[in-house]
Each structure stands twice: as C-alpha cells, then as structure tokens.
Amino acid sequence: MLTEFRIIEKYFKRPVPNDVVGIGDDGAILPIANGEERLVITTDTLVEDVHFSKKTSPTNLGHKALAVNLSDLAAMGARPQYTLLSITIPTANQNWLKQFADGFWNLADKHSVCLIGGDTTRGPLSITVTAIGQVTNGLFLKRNGAKAGDDVWVSGTVGGAAVGLLYKEHRDTFFCSNTWSRFEQFLDTPTPRVDLGQAISGIATSAIDVSDGLSQDIDHVLRLSDVGADIEYFQIPCETELKRFRNETKIRNLMLSGGG
Amino acid sequence: MLTEFRIIEKYFKRPVPNDVVGIGDDGAILPIANGEERLVITTDTLVEDVHFSKKTSPTNLGHKALAVNLSDLAAMGARPQYTLLSITIPTANQNWLKQFADGFWNLADKHSVCLIGGDTTRGPLSITVTAIGQVTNGLFLKRNGAKAGDDVWVSGTVGGAAVGLLYKEHRDTFFCSNTWSRFEQFLDTPTPRVDLGQAISGIATSAIDVSDGLSQDIDHVLRLSDVGADIEYFQIPCETELKRFRNETKIRNLMLSGGG
Numbered sequence: 001m002l003t004e005f006r007i008i009e010k011y012f013k014r015p016v017p018n019d020v021v022g023i024g025d026d027g028a029i030l031p032i033a034n035g036e037e038r039l040v041i042t043t044d045t046l047v048e049d050v051h052f053s054k055k056t057s058p059t060n061l062g063h064k065a066l067a068v069n070l071s072d073l074a075a076m077g078a079r080p081q082y083t084l085l086s087i088t089i090p091t092a093n094q095n096w097l098k099q100f101a102d103g104f105w106n107l108a109d110k111h112s113v114c115l116i117g118g119d120t121t122r123g124p125l126s127i128t129v130t131a132i133g134q135v136t137n138g139l140f141l142k143r144n145g146a147k148a149g150d151d152v153w154v155s156g157t158v159g160g161a162a163v164g165l166l167y168k169e170h171r172d173t174f175f176c177s178n179t180w181s182r183f184e185q186f187l188d189t190p191t192p193r194v195d196l197g198q199a200i201s202g203i204a205t206s207a208i209d210v211s212d213g214l215s216q217d218i219d220h221v222l223r224l225s226d227v228g229a230d231i232e233y234f235q236i237p238c239e240t241e242l243k244r245f246r247n248e249t250k251i252r253n254l255m256l257s258g259g260g
Numbered sequence: 261m262l263t264e265f266r267i268i269e270k271y272f273k274r275p276v277p278n279d280v281v282g283i284g285d286d287g288a289i290l291p292i293a294n295g296e297e298r299l300v301i302t303t304d305t306l307v308e309d310v311h312f313s314k315k316t317s318p319t320n321l322g323h324k325a326l327a328v329n330l331s332d333l334a335a336m337g338a339r340p341q342y343t344l345l346s347i348t349i350p351t352a353n354q355n356w357l358k359q360f361a362d363g364f365w366n367l368a369d370k371h372s373v374c375l376i377g378g379d380t381t382r383g384p385l386s387i388t389v390t391a392i393g394q395v396t397n398g399l400f401l402k403r404n405g406a407k408a409g410d411d412v413w414v415s416g417t418v419g420g421a422a423v424g425l426l427y428k429e430h431r432d433t434f435f436c437s438n439t440w441s442r443f444e445q446f447l448d449t450p451t452p453r454v455d456l457g458q459a460i461s462g463i464a465t466s467a468i469d470v471s472d473g474l475s476q477d478i479d480h481v482l483r484l485s486d487v488g489a490d491i492e493y494f495q496i497p498c499e500t501e502l503k504r505f506r507n508e509t510k511i512r513n514l515m516l517s518g519g520g
Contacts, residue, residue, distance in 0.1 A: 007352055007380050011361040012345060016374050020342075028376035030342060032299060032394065033292045039299070041376070043390060045346045047383035082280075082290060085272060086305045086388050092267055101271040114276050116288035116301070120267050123307035124384040128346050130303060134292065 024224075025143050026075040026209045029135070037134045040078035044068045048125040052188075053168070058096045060188040061127065062103025068211070069131035070111060070192035075209035077141040077201025078133035080111050080194060085118035086128040111194055141197070141207035146225035150205055155193045157237045158214050159251070160186030162258020166250075180241060213257040284484075285403050286335040286469050289395075297394045300338035304328045308385040312448075313428070318356045320448040321387065322363025328471070329391035330371060330452035335469035337401040337461025338393035340371050340454060345378035346388040371454055401457070401467035406485035410465055415453045417497045418474050419511070420446030422518020426510075440501060473517040 008023055016022035021029035027042030046052055046065050056064075066083065073080045085104065089096075108115060113131070164187035167180050200207065206225055210217045214236070222229055238246065238255055245251040268283055276282035281289035287302030306312055306325050316324075326343065333340045345364065349356070368375060373391070424447035427440050460467065466485055470477045474496070482489055498506065498515055505511040 007357060008378070011357050012375055012378065014365075014375065016376060020374065020376060022374070022376040023378070028342070028344070030376070030392075032294060032297070032341075034294065037292070039292060041342075041344065041390075041392070043344045043346055043377060043379055043388075045348060045379045045381050045388065047348055047381050050381060050383050081292075082288070082301075084288070084301065084303045084390060086303055088305060088307055088386060097267060097271050105274075114280065114282070115272055115274065116276060116280060116282040116290070117303060118268070118272065118283070119303055119305045119388070121305050121307050121310060123310050123386060126348060126383060126386060128303075128305065128379070128388040130301075130344060130390045132290075132301070 021140075021142065026072040026207075027078070027131075027133075029076070029140055033134050036137045038137050038140065040073055040076045040133045040135055040140065041130065042069055042072035042076075043128060043130040044072065045126060045128040055168070056188060057103075058099035059103035062100040062105075063107050063189050064103075065127040065129045066104055066107050066113070066131070067190045067192045069129045070107070070113070070194055071190065071209045071211075073131050073133040074193045074197030075141060075207045076133075076135060077139055077197050077207070078135040079198060080113050080131055080133040082114050082116045082132040083108065084130040084132075085115060086121075086130075087118065088121045088123040088126045090122065090125060092122075107192075111192075135201065139201040141201055141204055142224075143206060143208050143221050144224035145206035146221050146227050146229075147205050148227050150227075152218065152229055152231065153204075154210065154214070154237060155196050156191070157239050158210065159242065159255035159258045160239055161190065162187075162213070162254035163239075163242065163251075164188070165258075166254065183239070215256045281400075281402065286332040286467075287338070287391075289336070289400055293394050296397045298397050298400065300333055300336045300393045300395055300400065301390065302329055302332035302336075303388060303390040304332065305386060305388040315428070316448060317363075318359035319363035322360040322365075323367050323449050324363075325387040325389045326364055326367050326373070326391070327450045327452045329389045330367070330373070330454055331450065331469045331471075333391050333393040334453045334457030335401060335467045336393075336395060337399055337457050337464075337467070338395040339458060340373050340391055340393040342374050342376045342392040343368065344390040344392075345375060346381075346390075347378065348381045348383040348386045350382065350385060367452075371452075395461065399461040401461055401464055402484075403466060403468050403481050404484035405466035406481050406487050406489075407465050408487050410487075412478065412489055412491065413464075414470065414474070414497060415456050416451070417499050418470065419502065419515035419518045420499055421450065422447075422473070422514035423499075423502065423511075424448070425518075426514065443499070475516045 013023045019031040027040045030039040033039045070080050164183035208217050273283045279291040287300045290299040293299045330340050424443035468477050468481050
C-alpha cells in the first residue's frame with residue numbers, strides 16, 4: 001500500500017506557478033488577497049473508525065474537524081477567517097447534528113471564523129473541513145525554512161493525544177492510572193495554536209503542524225530545509241504524569257511517533 | 261429526515277459580513293481578491309452508492325468530482341483557478357488511482373486549473389473537491405437576481421443525466437432503445453459550462469447550476485428573487501431521442517426533476 005505521501009507525489013503533485021505554494025506544506029498559499037496579504041487555504045478529512053471512533057461525542061467531533069484545519073493555518077502563521085464544512089452522515093439525527101454544530105461553532109466563534117459554505121450528503125460518517133486565512137507576504141511559515149543553528153521548539157507537550165487514544169482503547173490492559181482519562185482531551189479536543197502561529201510568524205524560520213508524530217513531522221521540516229537536528233529526548237516537553245514513564249518503550253514511542 | 265437544505269439552514273447558516281456571500285448560492289463570494297476581483301469558492305462531495313455507483317469508472321469519477329465544482333463556479337460567472345482534492349479510498353489501488361487522476365487532470369488541464377492541496381485518507385470511497393475562482397466585482401451571478409420579464413434559459417438539454425441513470429440501472433426493463441447508452445455520458449462526464457458562465461456574467465440577471473432537477477433548481481431562483489415563471493414544457497430543450505417520449509410520465513418526470 002502506498003503511503004498518503006507517495007500517492008500525492010505520484011498522481012497529484014504537479015508544478016504550480018512561482019507565486020503559489022502548493023501541495024507539500026500545511027496549507028497552500030495563493031497570491032490572491034488584497035495588497036501585501038496572501039491567502040492561505042487547507043483541508044482535512046476525518047473518517048469514522050480511522051480518525052475517530054464511534055464513541056467520539058458529536059460535540060468533540062465538531063470541535064476536532066475544525067481544530068485540525070485551524071492548526072494547519074496556525075502552522076503557516078495565518079489568521080483564520082472563513083471555513084467550508086462538508087459533512088457526510090448516515091442519517092440526519094437532529095440531536096447528533098445539534099451537538100456537532102455546538103462543538104463546531106464553539107471553536108469557530110472563539111476565532112471569529114465565518115462558515116461560508118459546504119455540502120451535506122448521506123453516507124458513511126466523514127467530515128471534510130476547508131479553512132481559509134490570510135497572512136502578510138513574507139511572514140508565512142513554511143516547512144522548508146529551517147537553518148543550521150536554529151533551535152527546535154514545540155508548543156505545549158507531545159504524545160498526549162497518543163496516550164489518550166491508548167487509554168480510550170485499552171484502559172483495562174494499560175498500565176496507566178485511571179486519572180489518565182484526561183489525556184483523551186488531547187485526542188478529542190485539540191487546541192489549535194492560532195495566536196502562537198501568528199506571534200512567531202516573521203520570527204520562526206519554519207513551522208509544521210505535528211499531526212503524525214514528532215519524529216515524522218520534524219523529518220518533513222529537516223528534509224525540505226536540507227538540515228539536520230539533534231533532539232534531546234528528555235528535553236521534549238511532556239505531561240507531568242508521563243515523566244516518570246519516559247524510559248518505558250511504549251511511552252517513548254507514543255511521545256516520538258504519536259500524533260498531536 | 262431533514263433535507264440537506266433544512267439541516268444547513270437550521271444548524272449551520274449564520275449571518276455573514278455584508279461583503280460576503282455565504283451559504284445559499286452555488287458558491288461563496290469573498291472580498292479577498294486583488295482590486296476589483298472577488299474570490300469565489302465552492303465544495304461538493306461525491307459518495308459511492310449515493311452520487312455514483314460501484315460501476316462508475318475511476319476516470320469518469322475523477323472527471324465528475326471536479327466537473328460538479330467547476331459547474332458551481334460557472335453558475336457564479338467565475339473563472340476557475342485552483343482546486344483542492346480530498347480523496348477517501350478503501351485501499352490505495354494504483355491502477356484505480358492512475359485512472360482517477362487521468363480523469364481529474366484531463367478536465368483540470370482543459371480549464372488551466374491548478375491543484376494546490378488536499379487530503380488522502382483511508383475509508384469508504386468518497387471524494388470532496390473544493391474549487392476556487394475569481395470574478396470581477398458586480399459581475400457575479402447570484403440566485404436572487406431574477407426580475408419580472410426576464411427570459412429563462414438553460415444550457416444544453418435537461419434530463420439527460422437522469423435518463424442515463426435509468427438506463428444504467430434498469431436497462432433490461434426500460435422501454436428505451438439500446439442506443440440510449442450514450443445518455444450515461446450526461447451522468448458520468450458532465451460538461452461544466454465554464455466559458456458560458458463567464459460569457460453571460462453581467463448579462464444574465466441570475467443563474468444556478470442545475471443539479472437537483474430543473475423544477476427544483478428554478479424554484480430556488482424564483483423564491484430567492486421573489487418572482488414567478490411560466491415554463492412551456494414542450495419548449496424545454498431536450499435530446500432528439502427523447503422528443504417523441506415527452507408525453508410519457510416517466511420522461512416528463514426525468515426532464516423536470518432529474519439532475520443535470
């Protein structure tokens with residue numbers, strides 16, 4: 001099976017005009033905003049049983065579907081402005097829809113994001129959100145800007161969502177404490193770093209949304225920037241409860257390879 | 261079950277700024293293009309067993325997923341420029357992907373549309389395309405501009421896709437001739453009226469992409485424009501082979517209520 005990366009490279013990636021940033025970063029950058037502004041656009045799909053389980057609450061799903069896209073805009077240094085929501089649902093359960101909309105709007109309102117369109121269709125549950133923002137020309141953050149000598153920073157901690165998933169699926173067999181249920185929040189209601197992304201635009205040389213795990217995502221930055229990095233494992237920010245387990249292989253793998 | 265229209269109205273439609281055209285037209289119009297230009301954006305999802313059958317060739321599906329979106333841009337009078345492709349597939353079958361990409365690129369190249377991003381995920385087959393274009397301010401075509409005294413025009417003929425679907429699914433029991441197989445093209449490889457949409461922008465008072473059938477779609481225009489219309493059924497353009505069957509209830513229903 002081809003990875004997502006290879007599928008896109010092989011069949012869908014083609015040269016784009018010089019003033020466009022196309023496939024291969026957290027979002028695309030288009031030269032069609034006012035004056036010195038540039039338009040940034042990104043899209044992400046969440047599929048049931050792949051990106052979330054049947055147990056995920058509709059409120060959390062509404063939040064997450066938007067959050068993962070705002071997170072991509074943040075990683076470009078962009079201010080989110082507009083969004084499109086395409087929702088495919090098996091049946092139009094009103095209670096489900098109301099909760100989903102609550103989760104979606106709660107986050108949208110927090111960032112003054114305006115829902116301008118979308119599509120509603122019947123079928124196996126999946127959500128595709130497209131998010132649109134703007135960034136001043138020259139201030140956007142791409143994956144390929146890292147320079148030798150740069151420091152590597154992460155926002156928050158890493159591995160929380162992966163521990164949350166482990167807890168959700170294997171809490172009976174897992175060695176963790178019951179209090180670890182709070183890790184589910186990293187999985188279900190991730191916080192897009194919208195303000196931080198804008199704050200570091202023009203300061204950071206490069207940025208990426210950590211979604212596939214720290215080691216894989218930093219590898220994208222390094223490869224595209226043609227640099228290397230030394231990462232001190234014990235210096236990586238991690239949640240307090242995880243600190244004393246950092247030598248356990250399982251926790252180490254989750255911190256380095258777990259998403260978000 | 262709520263209709264798509266009611267779901268969107270109830271849970272997802274909220275007021276938007278004055279300079280934005282949001283949910284309720286073929287696409288959204290945003291005030292973030294250069295000078296007098298406006299950005300037009302639209303998205304449509306195609307789900308297997310809902311919008312297309314398992315028998316649909318991947319080449320046709322690649323064409324159709326883009327075509328339905330270009331058709332929405334055309335109905336706004338916009339020039340298509342960029343597209344995002346989110347594809348959810350059960351397995352990454354290379355032969356399938358190659359054919360899908362062929363169909364997609366063949367149409368994209370015809371209209372110089374640049375693929376700038378997307379998402380590839382595993383799951384039940386569905387395709388969400390987002391298309392972006394531009395139109396000069398004041399020249400876009402909305403659904404609410406029709407005036408008393410206007411003529412009603414359609415591009416091409418109506419009912420062809422519906423007859424194509426009937427032929428595909430019930431050819432053994434259907435009273436039509438075997439030569440009617442050509443109607444499948446209206447269903448599988450619809451032609452977006454990209455040039456026509458731009459040609460009539462500034463001339464037509466209103467426009468809509470006919471996707472749910474002539475009577476339902478013209479009703480959107482009439483309701484939003486607060487006007488009525490007299491349609492002479494026998495004056496509606498229809499394919500030659502269908503003309504002598506126009507009094508049959510089945511064909512009449514397909515012409516008036518069948519998609520595109």
